Amino acid sequence: MEGRPVRDPAIVGVGMTAFVDEAAASLSELLEEAATRALSDAAIDATDLDLVVVGNMAAEAFVGRSGLANGLTASLGATGARADRVENTSATGASAFLRGVEAFHAGSVDNVLVVGGEKMSAVDRERSTSVVGSIVHEEERHHGVTLPSFAGVAADAYLREHGAPRTALSSVAVKNHENATANDYAQFQSSVTAAEVESSPLIADPLRLFDCCPTSDGAAAVVLAPEGSVQVTGVAGATGTHAVAERQSVLRVESVSRAGTRATSHAGVTPEDVDVACLHDAFTVLELLELEELGFYPPGTAWEAALRGETGLDGELPVNPGGGLKARGHPLGATGVAQVVELVWQLRGEASGRQVADAETAIAVNVGGFGNNSICSVLTT
Amino acid sequence: MEGRPVRDPAIVGVGMTAFVDEAAASLSELLEEAATRALSDAAIDATDLDLVVVGNMAAEAFVGRSGLANGLTASLGATGARADRVENTSATGASAFLRGVEAFHAGSVDNVLVVGGEKMSAVDRERSTSVVGSIVHEEERHHGVTLPSFAGVAADAYLREHGAPRTALSSVAVKNHENATANDYAQFQSSVTAAEVESSPLIADPLRLFDCCPTSDGAAAVVLAPEGSVQVTGVAGATGTHAVAERQSVLRVESVSRAGTRATSHAGVTPEDVDVACLHDAFTVLELLELEELGFYPPGTAWEAALRGETGLDGELPVNPGGGLKARGHPLGATGVAQVVELVWQLRGEASGRQVADAETAIAVNVGGFGNNSICSVLTT
Numbered sequence: 001m002e003g004r005p006v007r008d009p010a011i012v013g014v015g016m017t018a019f020v021d022e023a024a025a026s027l028s029e030l031l032e033e034a035a036t037r038a039l040s041d042a043a044i045d046a047t048d049l050d051l052v053v054v055g056n057m058a059a060e061a062f063v064g065r066s067g068l069a070n071g072l073t074a075s076l077g078a079t080g081a082r083a084d085r086v087e088n089t090s091a092t093g094a095s096a097f098l099r100g101v102e103a104f105h106a107g108s109v110d111n112v113l114v115v116g117g118e119k120m121s122a123v124d125r126e127r128s129t130s131v132v133g134s135i136v137h138e139e140e141r142h143h144g145v146t147l148p149s150f151a152g153v154a155a156d157a158y159l160r161e162h163g164a165p166r167t168a169l170s171s172v173a174v175k176n177h178e179n180a181t182a183n184d185y186a187q188f189q190s191s192v193t194a195a196e197v198e199s200s201p202l203i204a205d206p207l208r209l210f211d212c213c214p215t216s217d218g219a220a221a222v223v224l225a226p227e228g229s230v231q232v233t234g235v236a237g238a239t240g241t242h243a244v245a246e247r248q249s250v251l252r253v254e255s256v257s258r259a260g261t262r263a264t265s266h267a268g269v270t271p272e273d274v275d276v277a278c279l280h281d282a283f284t285v286l287e288l289l290e291l292e293e294l295g296f297y298p299p300g301t302a303w304e305a306a307l308r309g310e311t312g313l314d315g316e317l318p319v320n321p322g323g324g325l326k327a328r329g330h331p332l333g334a335t336g337v338a339q340v341v342e343l344v345w346q347l348r349g350e351a352s353g354r355q356v357a358d359a360e361t362a363i364a365v366n367v368g369g370f371g372n373n374s375i376c377s378v379l380t381t
Numbered sequence: 382m383e384g385r386p387v388r389d390p391a392i393v394g395v396g397m398t399a400f401v402d403e404a405a406a407s408l409s410e411l412l413e414e415a416a417t418r419a420l421s422d423a424a425i426d427a428t429d430l431d432l433v434v435v436g437n438m439a440a441e442a443f444v445g446r447s448g449l450a451n452g453l454t455a456s457l458g459a460t461g462a463r464a465d466r467v468e469n470t471s472a473t474g475a476s477a478f479l480r481g482v483e484a485f486h487a488g489s490v491d492n493v494l495v496v497g498g499e500k501m502s503a504v505d506r507e508r509s510t511s512v513v514g515s516i517v518h519e520e521e522r523h524h525g526v527t528l529p530s531f532a533g534v535a536a537d538a539y540l541r542e543h544g545a546p547r548t549a550l551s552s553v554a555v556k557n558h559e560n561a562t563a564n565d566y567a568q569f570q571s572s573v574t575a576a577e578v579e580s581s582p583l584i585a586d587p588l589r590l591f592d593c594c595p596t597s598d599g600a601a602a603v604v605l606a607p608e609g610s611v612q613v614t615g616v617a618g619a620t621g622t623h624a625v626a627e628r629q630s631v632l633r634v635e636s637v638s639r640a641g642t643r644a645t646s647h648a649g650v651t652p653e654d655v656d657v658a659c660l661h662d663a664f665t666v667l668e669l670l671e672l673e674e675l676g677f678y679p680p681g682t683a684w685e686a687a688l689r690g691e692t693g694l695d696g697e698l699p700v701n702p703g704g705g706l707k708a709r710g711h712p713l714g715a716t717g718v719a720q721v722v723e724l725v726w727q728l729r730g731e732a733s734g735r736q737v738a739d740a741e742t743a744i745a746v747n748v749g750g751f752g753n754n755s756i757c758s759v760l761t762t
Binding site: 028057058059060061064065066067069070071073074078079081082083084085086087088089091092095099102103104105106107108130131134135137138236237238239241242243259368369372373 | 409438439440441442445446447448450451452454455459460462463464465466467468469470472473476480483484485486487488489511512515516518519617618619620622623624640749750753754
């Protein structure tokens, strides 16, 4: 037993590939591209890395590969690093980030590379749906339940119980698409109107196609080191019930509030301190539920804030300035890392065209499955 | 920045399922069974867990599942735990263990459950071979190279360069099978003779079927806590070249020596201190190479020690008392955890029928791929 300080790491480099419907590059190439950009941004050589964490949900199913960490350390020349891969369904990216931060807290590393990526286009849509669906609780899955169907039930309950209009959901999609028009890395760099959202194909009533994130290819990376302009002041994970039927209410995503409380407590910040947020808007209703779970708005009221424009780029709490999962895209293992990349750009004042004014404290939430496993990260300048 | 002590965790509970050719239980059931046994052994309730780490290599490919950590926390009722899954090819189990230990070093947890498991029998042999083969470097794989073929090249070079007889390899299989006859959890609880090894079907000259580990189903678990009779005094990972062709010699597994040096240095032990070892004998030749990489024997001499019986149960350095991958079996994600389980039984004096006398310091090595990613763990009483 020896005394030593606990060090919160800094983020000294970020990078990502464009998120697209179908990338020409292989998954390994996507991971390497994002990693190389983050290392270049950090001005750190791969040979100086102590740890490489790869976040990937299902390369075995999508591209028939295991052992991505070995391939990446080799192609980067990260000869001094230990390496492995983290998987936590759709919260994989943030789980990899948490793991990198925790290695820092353990005092075992000085330079860490976290890379999240996925290539979902390598299989057809039916297979891709099956892979994503495999994360639903087995019994619920056997009854034909899918993630969109959970979201549809939650959205329906949200509108009815809180007396919210349909356009409250649409406003989330409209905002995130608008934000993405200024993000060269986004999959959909096009705006949509509420009318377009509401006339898009029905997926799970009341949710329509434009309420749902796409499937995507892409990768994102961050480099952690002892000193830098952006500090990782809190990262925490938490689980909730796996079976959604076991929850007291379909409108609660308790893993988000648990992870949020832990992370903000460690960071010593309150919701009032937060200047910008990247939330897990896999479905529009989730952005509203997470705002409430994190304590930004009382239960049942986030929709009013959304309609008032408070979560817009010029609002009190800009949410998903990079377009979110909805419009930037959702390459599963990449998303949690891409959220951090976007927040770093915001905190550095480098988010040209979508920059949030005076951003000093930022929060990200990455959610696994339908809310049974969430990671919350707090970054500060 | 605040001062606090770095705590090496203790292992307070262990458990595993039988390793078998084809389990009736599902992968989730195997993980739950091992976990429940370890928690029971630890007398710790699942609700007291802070972190659940699942080690699994390829559930997406073998059983079409992602998100094992969510299912396991739910079935165990580990409502307070955060959770995710670690993958590092055949070193997955030890990587999950390392991750659990590191969370301890980070000071973020008090009770941690690490569970490794795999169900390889859910697919046919051809598919299983393809999944395992996916971890070979892409270019080498494209030339038809497999893990057994690397091992065959290494075994051939070992015998020729060091003037060792074929029976040196066979002696590893004979010993490990003999050890497994006293292990109720082992897949092969039967002894073999050198003549049987040497007349078994040729796999990759000079390696024969009985030089190679089987494919297996099974799971193993450990519980970490602040205080207990077995201390985790060192765990470290390291990578080497992914492409075997890039190595200076096919007889070097540098990731093993790097990880070994880091782990023993942290633990403050030398090879002379080690009383018992669990090495990664996926192929007989690997046990010899790892003994040399870890500094137990000078390069090119481990075979002589093996023939002298030094690595037998009554020898100076008993290796793989539980039967190793060769005879206990090798359910990929389970193996690294099962090595720790066996060593805990040895250190507690509970390894009835295969107990190493006066074991106080133990070492495990779990190797990913053909040596490109290794984890070394040191346990002491």
